[in-house]
Amino acid sequence: MTGHPEQWSGQRQRDASELREHLLSAPGGDTMANSTTTSGSSGSDSGSSAAQQRLEEKRREAEAQGSGAAPASERWAIQVYAALSSSLLTGQSAAAASFGSIAVDHIERGLGSVPASDGQLTLFLTAHFVGTTLGSLVCGALGQRFGSRTLMLAVTPFSLLAWLAVALSPSVATMTIGRLSLGFLTMIQMSANVLFISATSSPKYRGLLCNFMEMLAALAVSATFLVGKYLVWRHAAVALGVGFNVLAAGLLAPLPADPLFLLTRGRLEEARRALLFYRGADADTSVLKERAVTAAAADERVEVTSLGARLRLLRRRSHCVPLLLLVVQYVVYCWSGAGVVQNYAVVLIRRVGIALDPFLMTIVLNLSRVPITCLNSVLVDRWGRRPLLALSAAGMAACHLAMAASFVWPAVAAHRWLPVASLFSCMVFFALGIGPVTWLLLGELLPRALRELCGGWIMVLFSLLTVSQLQLFPGMLSTLGEAGTFALWAAVMLAYLVFMAVALPETRGLSIEQIERLFESPRDGAQPPRVTSPPPLQV
Structure with missing residues (x-):
């Protein structure tokens, strides 16, 4: 801020006064505000403070009802609504990826009137x-600028246009441009979906609500193949584009922005109202109160706007260690073999001498993930993240070893049911732990000060690892063989068990702020600087 010193001093006093008002407007705010005053209060002050607190509680309840915020007994329904609405866009991303195989199959069969060579397909x-x-490269910066909810809504009409461009394409070249655009846009929406759910859900329900992404992704893939079974690929593209985008936009429009985004922008009052909306009148606003106390008492406003300043925040252990844990988690997620099993299931089954209908195989394989993901939704907040991850990794390692044995020993290969059972069991164990919990950890472990930026980095890593795994799989079969490939994936799972036991903390029942404190060290010093954008702290 520029101006004369006396002007800045006056503005600072006005800001401090406004921030103290925020203390009084948050649950328990009277107590915290009184703790920042001098110790010369008389005994009569405590009585008036108690009366004032009762009045403030009544005022907050009336305000919550007037602003549309749900009472505590109804916040579960609102959080479910928000998670389902945003997870439709993750389902769209999965549907867009699966749509390619449908379009290629139809074009090869002469449907859709688009001649194409194998190289073009x-x-x-x-x-x-x-x-x-490409989308993962920009999703962090866009999320930081606009917030997760606004970003998802803004991208929705462009996603619909990309679907229509594919459906109306006169050639494979324009189809390819439309599909590239669709991948770019859906990745932005999916990354925003992760941050939105983790910011709007309470710690008690976060594990369950984050699993909606995995469930809707599996259902979307199955629905895509069902649509492709009965509709030509052009009509299927229109149906999928309209269905996902119109429904998601209509459901997301009434929702406010996520509280964490508003908090990082210094919009404390809007953040408080968003918390009341998503979590009811008894929402934990301790973060807002701590921020207001710090700013009102010391007037510490550290603006971190440049990329270099944000990168320097990674020197803090509380920022660096969670990011490294997420990197390892996503390497394991992409190189667990589950993605290859899902995309190359028919090829793998045919290599052991069993022929299955490709559409039926894909539909059943994805539908098998849905009930297991539902089971994970129940267990993840009861057992915790680590037990489910350990069970998932151990089960997938056993399935990979069974597949390797079926390619090595004739006695094992004689049981034709074993490869099919191993593939399905592999996807079951994946859906029980590593699949949904990885996305849950993304929302929980990302440091608040670098939430959108680091989220974009993880999405870049995820995209590169996914592409590399799918592209390298044929080469792995030719060099390592089927047995060697599955043995490699089993080794990855066993190594992950050791890593998880040593380095990954349990986050069940903890708020985002409490999780961040798990990684703090004495060298980090005081609270990290607040990331804002000019003008600072506009309330």
Whole structure:
């Protein structure tokens, strides 16, 4: 802020006064505000403070009802609504990836009136993953600028246009451009979905609500293949584009922005109202109160706007360690073999001499993940993250070893049911732990000060690892063989068990702020600087 010193001093006093008002407007705010005053209060002050607190509680209840915020007994329904609405866009991303195989199958069969060579169709399939990689490069900056909810809504009409561009394309070249655009846009929406759910859900329900992404992704893939079974790919593209985007936009429009985004922008009053909306009148606003006390008492406003300043925040252990844990988690997620099993299931089954209908195989394989993900939703907040991850990794390692044995020993290969059972069991164990919990950890472990920026980095890593795994799999089969490939994936799972036991903390029941404190060290000093954008702290 520029101006004369006396002007800045006056503005500072006005800001401090406004921030103290925020203390009085938050649950328990009277107590915290009184703790910042001098100790010369008389005994009569405590009586008036108690009366004032009762009045403030009544005022807050009336304000919550007048602003549309749900009471505590109804906040569960609102959080479910928000999670389902945003997770439709993650389902759209999964549907867009699966749509490529449907379009290629129809074009090869002469449906859709688009002549294409094998090289053009391969490029068309790869375009989606190129688009997701490009989208992951910008999703962090866009989320930081606009917030997760606003970003999801803003991208929705462009996603619909990308679907229509694919459906109306006169050639494979324009189809490829439309598919690349669709991958770019859906990756932005998916990354925003993760941050939105983690910021709007309470710690008690966060594990369950984050699983909606995995469930809707599995259902979306199955629905995509069902649509492709009965509709030509052009009509299927229109149906999928309209269905996902119109429904998601209509459901997301009434919701406010997520509280964490508003908090990082210094909009404390809007953040408080958002918390009341999503979590009821008894929402934990301790973060807002701590921020207001610090700013009102010391007037510490550290603006971190440049990329270099944000990167320097990674020197803090509380920021660096969670990011490294997420990097390892996503390496394991992408190189667990589950993605290859899902996309190459028919190829793998045919290699052991069993022929299955490709559409039926894909539909059943994805539908098998839904009930297991529902089971994970119940257990993740009861057992915790680590037990489910350990069970998932151990089960997938056993399935991979069974597949490797079926390619090595004839006695094992004689049981034709074993490869099919191993593939399905692998996806079951994946859906029980590593699949949904990885996305849950993304929302929980990202440091608040670098939430959108680091989230974008993780999405870049996720895209690159996914593409590399799918592209390298044929080469792995030719060099390592089927047995060697599955043995490698089993080794990855066993190594992950050791890593998880040593380095990954349990986050069940903890708020985002409490999780961040798990990684703090004495060298970090006081609270990290607040990330704002000019003008600072506008309330």
